[in-house]
Structures are given as structure tokens and as C-alpha cells.
Amino acid sequence: MVPIDAQVLALIDRITTHRSPGRPILHPRTGRPADFLFTAHGHRIGQNRLRQELDRAAKSAGIGHVTPHQLRHTYATALVNAGVSLQALMAILGHVSAEMSLRYGHLFDTTVRAEYERALELAKQSIGALPNPSEPAPSTSDDWRTTATVKTALAGGYCLRAPAQGPCSYANICEHCPSFHTTASYLPVLTAQRDDAGALAADATTRGWDAETERHLRLINRLTTLIDEAATRPTAM
Template sequence: MKLLADQFLLHLRGQRNFSRNTLKAYQFDLGEFLAYAAANRAGTPAALDRLLMRGYIASVSSRGVSRNTLLRKISAVRSFMGWLLENGRLETDPFDLITIPKKEKRLPRFMTEGEVGKLQDYNRPEEVNAREKNYYFALRDFALFELVYSSGLRRSEASGLNIGDLDLFSGFARVMGKGSAERLVPVGDKALSAIRDYLETRPKPLAHGQPLFLNHRNARLSGAGIALIFKKMARRARFARHVNPHSVRHSFATHLLDNGCDLKSVQEMLGHKNLQTTEIYTHVSLERLKEVYEKAHPRAKK
């Protein structure tokens, strides 16, 4: 079974063009499923039946995971079953007649424009350098935050940027998104200025193929490293809420819509294939509009 799972992952990488993060999630989820199957003496495709799938779903649910996490794990296993069917390893679909729970609709977590301003103020390089004498990455961190907020990048996209992907004169960045889909995104003047200041500190000459953001070992800054930086920035600003690259991306989209940007343009900048994925941000904007109305209008409250 392990060999079949490895072949399936190779298929996803080569034929379906899945991103590295998606492949990593599939590998982890399939590993969990195969361990469950082995513990229940289901070591061959012939032993993969409906009873096993029901038991697996119940086992994952009993761990108290969120519905969306459960659905992600089920999706990975269902895709594997589909591949086994296509390749003649299974005769029937073990998920047939199993009711799958619906996806939980959650509004994205985002910061207000005031909170973004506060985060920026507390993390300006001059402020950080004055308080933290032995920290040498304030310019990098500030440039990174400004870019992610200015362009709505995923952390993997920010991590994967090279110096040559950024046009400092026209104000655009070439980004490699999910499924190796390339897109051009605008970069604001403040972000460009912060990036120029950071690049001035980098050893010369700068090559187009060098990573845009480096870690303390002068290697490419990873997505996990970016998440840790944003967490540190939130602590400096004394935020009680959790701040990560994705919540900054959510803030980017929400603020654009709040200030009159059309949904189609936001979709293109975020790199969403489906407009419905972007439409969730309209719900966020409408919820905020309703809150403002209820606070301001004398007849809004009962």
C-alpha cells in the first residue's frame, strides 16, 4: 500500500501539478490513513471497504479536529481511492453511499486598517533597532510585511520570490502561485521603498536569481520562518489576537473591497481560480457594514 501511495503522490506532482504544500498535506494525511488501515489489517487494496472508511472518519472525528480538517483528510483519501479505481486496483468505490459532512463556512480573520497601522508603527526599523539592539533583521521584516499586505501574497509565494521577480520601477512582482500558476501583482510605493531599504543592506552585487528574503544563514527564508516573523511582529505591537501571513492576506482583500475595488480585480490579485472563493470577502465587508449601521443609526436597534 505504501508503494501505491507513493505512486499516487508522484502522479499528483507530475500530472496534476500540485503545489509543494498541497503535496505535503496529502502525504501526511495518506500516511495517517495507511497507519489506520494497517492497524485494522487492511494492507491491500482489496481490504479497502466501506466499513473501513466509516471507521476512519469516526476515528479522525473523535480527535476533535475541525470539520474543515476532517474534510481535507477525507478528500486526500477519496482522491487516492479514485486513482486506485482508475488504475484497476479497486473494483468498487469504498466511499460509495457514505455521507460526507458539508464544509464549514467561516468568515476570514482579518485586521482593521487601524490595526495594520498599529502593527506597522511598532515594527518600523528605527523603532525596533532602538529597542532591540542585537536584532539585525528589522529592515527585512518590515519589507516582508509591507509586501505581503501590499500585494496579498501567500507565505509560500513570498518565500519563493527572487530579486529578479520584482520590478522596482514599474511596481509589479511576478508570483508563482498554487499549481505553478504565474501571475503579476501590483506592489505599492511604501512596500517598494521598504524593499529598496532592505536590499541596500544586502551584499553586492545582487543577482536576479537570489532569494528576495534571506534568513540568518543567508539562505531562502521559508514559509514557516515568515509565519514566525509575523508572530513576533504581533507581539511587539501587543496584539492579543493571532496574526499570521494568511490573516494579512485576508486583510489585503477585505480592505480593497471596503475601499471600492471590484471583486474580479481582487480575484486576479489573490490568484483565485474560482470567483466564489473570493466572494467570501464580500460577506466580511457586508458584516462590517451592518455593524457600522447598527452602531450609527438611531432606529437600527430594537
């Protein structure tokens, strides 16, 4: 079974409409009467007749000598470059092995480039834009909380990473650790860190970095718990 499109179907309908009527011919495999598309004088048209007619039509069209096998090769190559899967190509061509179909499937340079650009675009969407070395590093006068980087507020500073790198696997690991303890004397530091996390969450939201937003919100919740516990813990005398 070979799939055909609307144009081929219209051509077949045109042939069946204008051809001379004839008797059904016994099918060579089943022995049952069958209405073949191409017949002449009550017989099926043989391969040599088809080759001759194809060659005559090709020469009339000014494209030179053409064989049915060349058309099959062109057909398969066009399907491959249009994105058909290898399994579908095998079914269409009637092949039993992938090696047979791969002989027909030649990729054009334009197809290779288009496939490369498609895959690269998907990769960029997955890992984020690659860092641009020509972009100057943020100066000390700039607000680091608004830079186009993955940002983490630390107790003694901050961390800036390229979006392609993603957040550090150790980011804020101490604050979330059950062994982390604090006292009221650290409340100003924790409060400032929470304020920074709020600004970072808002910045990530505007950039559409949902995972970054969630990361900062989790830190805010954790810092709030630590601050509340430290504020209510009695001071040792």
C-alpha cells in the first residue's frame, strides 16, 4: 500500500475516466479478476512499455533520459528531506531493512542546516541563552539584583552565574539544612537576605524564569521561619 495525495488521486481519476473500457484481468498473485489501471489490448502494460513511455515523456519535457528507479530515488529523497521517519519510509518503499531505505535517503545541505538550527533552538530554550563574552561584567555601581544573570544572595556577598549555567547546586544549601542555627544577633543579616530574595524573585518573574522564582520564594519562606524563631527565642542570660 502506497499513500497518495489529492493531486495524484485526481490524476488517477482522470486516467480512469478517459481510458478505453476493458475486461477485468486475472491478478497474477490471487488469480481473481482485477481492474488494473494501465492496460492495452486486454493485457497489463509491461515494465518495458512503462519505461519507454516514461523516457518519451521525459525527453518531451526536455529533462533527458529518466528511469522509474530514478523517480523512486527522487521520491524517497524528497520524503526524507521533508522529515518522514525511517520507519515510514521503509513501509512506503517496501523495504525490510533500514540499510535498504538509507540508500535512498540523502539529506540536502539545506535540510541538515535546518535540522541543526531547529535542534539548537530547542537546546537554547532548554538551557537558556548562552553567555555573551562581549557583554561587560556588571560594575559595582549597578544593582546586581537586576542583572540578566542567575543570582543568589549570600550572607557575605552574592553569586552571579550565566543563565546557561543555571543556579549553583549548593545555592542556599546552608539555610535549608536542618543543622543550620541562628540567633537574634543575626536578624539584620537574615532580614537583608530575605529582602534581596524578594527582589530576585520579582526579577526572575519578569524574565519568565519560573524555576528561579520558585527557588527564591522557597528561600524567603525558610528565612521567614528562621527569623520568626530567632525573634521569639529567649536570650541566654
